[in-house]
Amino acid sequence: MRSALTNIVHAIVSKKGRWITIGVWIIAIIAFQLLLPPSGDYTDDTIEPLSEDQPSMQAASIMEEYFPNNDGLPGLITWYRESGLEEEDLAAIQELSQSMTDNEVEAQEMAIPYQDIPLPALQEMISEDGTTFIQTILFKSNATAEDTKAGLTEIEERATEILSDNPFGAALDSDELVTRATGPAGISVDATELFADADVTLLIGTVLLVLVILLLIYRSPILPFIPLLAVGAAYAVATPILGWLAKEGIISYDSQGIAIMTVLLFGAGTDYCLFLIARFRLFLYEEKSKLKAIRLALSDMAGVIGISGLTVVAALMSLLISQYATITNFAVPFGVSIFIMMISSLTLVPALLSVIGRTAFFPFVPRTEDMEEKRAKQKNKKVKKHKQLTFWHRVGEFAAFKPIRTVIITMVLLIGSSLFITQIDFSYDTLSSFPEDTPSREGFSIISESFGSGDLAPVQVVFDTAGEDVDLTEDLANLNGVAKVEEPEVSEVDENIVMYQLELDQNPYSNEAMDDLESIQAGVANIKDDYELSDVWVAGQTAEQIDQRSVIEKDQTNIIILVVVVVSILLLIYLRSITAMIYLVGTVLISFTSALGLGWAILHYGFDVPAISALIPIYAFVFIAALGEDYNILMISNIWEKKRGRPIKAAITEGVGQSGGVITSAGIILAGTFAVLVTLPIQVLVQFGLITAIGVLLDTFIVRPLLVPAITSLLGKWAFWPSKQMEEKSESLDTEK
Structure with a gap:
């Protein structure tokens, strides 16, 4: 396995292989762009999110069959x-x-x-x-x-x-x-x-943001364009593939999905590039040959990038189990784009780095000591020895040598933020996510003030009277939550089918109306039984929202469980440690709950948002869990690598010191790309972007550099259980200490 990886690495970054790799990507981009349709041509914003077996969808089918004039x-x-x-x-x-x-x-x-x-x-x-x-x-x-x-x-x-x-x-x-x-x-x-121009707006905004942040971090006019080229190449290949899949009817997606996919691709893709770039830069201080440095860097990081990418892909593909089409339709576009980005990070990025070499970091070019001495002699200057940043080493040292204090401080903050989730109200109202000056929302406000909001989306109650001659108008009018009942309409197709149109007291898109309609549904069922009627159906927007609420709640439970199981399995395969798998997954869960709680507190108390979209917990969890494990994997891999030559606490200090900088850079970029969503006029994207960005920042500055190392320090050799190899090495090193 190791020799196979070595051969692949050498093939990608050899003198000929690097040009072949770049050439293959150029050909793929041109071919896919010319031969396959753009993804934007096949977005479908009219996809019905509920399946046909849901009660409201069955009622809609009855309306279509027996009251075609109302269809x-x-x-x-x-x-x-x-x-x-x-x-x-x-x-x-x-x-x-x-x-x-x-x-x-x-x-x-x-x-x-x-x-x-x-x-x-x-x-x-x-x-x-x-x-x-x-x-x-x-x-x-x-x-x-x-x-x-x-x-x-x-x-x-x-x-x-x-x-x-x-x-x-x-x-x-x-x-x-x-x-x-x-x-x-x-x-x-x-x-x-x-949503029409959201993907274009996001693409431009995300590219500019990533470019600016990379310029500030690396202070190089060349380096920022390497990740952008890699992500751009992945985007240019992935989007035509999605367009072709949609054209063939294999998948479907909407504008919102493509908009979020753009953010995910640039955010996560840049992370993978930075993982490799940081390690390449480190080896350039030790190796004179840029080819040897990139080979060593790629050999070290291929596993980390590969397992990180597969973890994100697996988590995203878990969305396929959803019974709600809006969620399901995210799975394949997101999974395909991240998978292609992972390939780009492992092939195109090292090929580009092997060509550009040290020049990529200009003007702060990393050189070996011999190269610095030779350069200094030529310029008659003293050698400036390379100094590593010490801030993250100090952070790692604090977490390693004061683990109890670190765990208490971080958990108080995270648990305190998580408590806000008990206060969250969820919304299933599409209209409330629109800006106030949107025409449909202004029209709704006019109707609400002049007539009552129930006029906007009335409820249809359809009875199969089975030949009974009954007038149910009064019975329906007496139900709680009903403001008005229209005259019954008999179907021209079947005179036994009678429809009553109800106007609700509450805004038909509100949670209050949904609660009222659930009571009304129970009431009409009793009316059916009292009059011994054959059947009854309840149709309309509010009825659909009730089914949406039920389906989303079930999906949330199922998806969270599946993502946890999938991520746990992948971590176990890669780390071969049950203990590490448990506490790494646990830290991701606390990151999610604290991000959701803190995000709600900011939106509700800071911006007077009465409720957040019910889809937010599912979206936020999948992204925070999947992307958070990327940083987990990088951090733990560094700690375990350093542990082979030093005691566990020293390994933690060095591991955090080495990976802290790149995780911080990657986290800031990833959080920044999700924060771009906050600039859009759609509230569901604003909420999703803010909460996910908070989750990434918590991972970057609290969980990864402090909580995870502190737990690892507390567990000591048991952090690697049951890996015998790790345990034996840990014991011998602790003995040395």
Whole structure:
């Protein structure tokens, strides 16, 4: 195995091999870019996250089968005038309605013919305060967000032509007629718009951030471009592969997934590059030959980078067990991109370093003592001996020789932060994650203030009466949480199927509405039994959110357990120590809980965020656990390597001293890339970026340099149990001490 690795290393960084490696990457990039489709062409933001066997999806299927006129994506064109709607406004609405009846807009399924409603009756449909009118349009249920957007754009153009002014662009606080598109159709379009340029924005922002941080860390105008070239190459290869997989229908993904993938690739990819660069720089102080130095560096770090990459890939692929499509669709894009990045780190990076050599670190070029002496003689100067940084050695020494104090201090901080998780409220409301000036959110605010928020997404209750002649309007109206019940509608397909539309008291996207609807679902089940009806289904946005909550809660438990098991197995295989595996996984878990708690405290108490997305714990855990183990592996590998020639406490001091700098650099870059998400206008990405960045920083500055070394010091030789080789060496070295 060792000889095989040596042969591979020599092949990659030999005089000919390095050029072949670079050439293969160039050919691969050109071929994939020319022959395979871009990933951006196949993003799908209309993917239904729930499976067909969920109750709300079964109810939606019943609605589609028996009430085809109600099947579609509702769009609520909200008309508002602060001083009160006028007859001319209603006439314009009727003219627009006539236009859509005569000439349908893109993706239109059905538009209510308001032009056929007499003006007095139309005035009755205005809100009680006289300011708001809701014009309902159904778009085709299978229409893409682009199709729906095209339809709404046509409506805006026609309204502008009728009114000689664009009401969709009017400010809410003006005296003009204001129009906003909301409801599921408007929300869908706005969600797509918000994510449309997220991947490009993130790509530019992440590249600039990584470049600046690398320039500050290494103070070299050359070195920063090596990781960026490697990550860029991986990105150029991975994205066409994802595009091809999506085109063939093998995978699916949305704009949000591609945006986060960009951050992950540049953050984690730069980390792997820095692991190798730091070791290469160290060997350049000992070896005159740059080829020998890169061979030694690659031989030392190949295992660390390989197991780190595989750990991240395995953790990400664990998302495939999710029953929620939004989560499942992250697995393959993330896993493929990290796997390709790992290959780039092990092939392209060493090849580039073997070509550039010491010049990569210009102007602070690392040289051997002989080279420095020769250079000094030529310039008639004294030799400046290379001095290693001592800060991280002092940190390592503190953790190694005062382990109890270190463990107590760090655990108090981490456990204290973790306590905030008991106060977290979770949200399943897509709309609340939008900026306040988003059209669909402004439209929702208008409806909520004028009519009541229940109008935005009503609930459909469908009974199979089995031939019973019953009117259930009063029974439904008496259920807690129901604000209004519309007249029942009998299916034209089967007269036994009757649908009642309910308006909820609460915002239909809120947790309160979900709790109310769960009670309503129990109530309609009792009504079915009391009247001996055949069956009942509950459909609508709130019903879907209830199923989402149930599925996500189950996914969270299953995914966390699976990731812990997978990471534990990989650590056990690599370290061959049960003890080390247990406490390393334990430190990652405490990093996650403290990051989640601290992130919630900052968002809730600092920025008045009432709730965070229910998906955040799953996303944050997978990334913090997987990426945190990267630093664990590097730190422990350094400690174990140093232990072969010194007592355990000295090995910890030296191991932390040697790896502390590179872990700090990598952690700052990784946290910075996730922090870029905070600049986006989508709250779910802001929350995810902040919490994950906090987790990375806790790993970088507290867990890895302090807690892990302190636990290792406390355990002594038992930190390596049951590895006999490690135990025997530890005993002999401790005896020497």
